[in-house]
Amino acid sequence: QRLANEPGVGDDAEVVGDANAAFKRAKKVVNATYHSQYLxxxxxxxxxxxxxxxxxxxxxxxxxxxxxxxxxxDIVKRTGLPAEKVIIHSP
Known part of the structure; x- marks a missing residue:
């Protein structure tokens, strides 16, 4: 709840359509708050x-x-090696 009420503009991951207009046209609106443990x-x-x-x-x-x-x-920048000579393995 504290995080949900933090001030600020937030960061939209995707903005498509008009959610406010869709809510106004909806026959039924369900509103719920979900809580989960910190992960x-x-x-x-x-x-x-x-x-x-x-x-x-x-x-x-x-x-x-x-x-x-x-x-x-980053390694190319630090070493001056060309990118094709820096091989990263991600186990």
Missing amino acids: NHAQLEPPSALARFNADGSLELWIPNQAPEMFQA
Whole structure:
């Protein structure tokens, strides 16, 4: 309830149609509030990494992540290696 009443404009994930007009045309409107326990969105894999430079000049990394392209771009920026030489494995 506290979060639902936080001030601010919020962030719309999708805005399509006219919800207010649809409610006005509806024959029946059901209004309900649902509560659930807090669910922590935490990683399940251990926070560890392994990196290996290969003889061909490539760098391979085994890192737990959900955005390999983001990590690759960061590593390219930090190392100066071309993107095709940075290989991310997401176990």
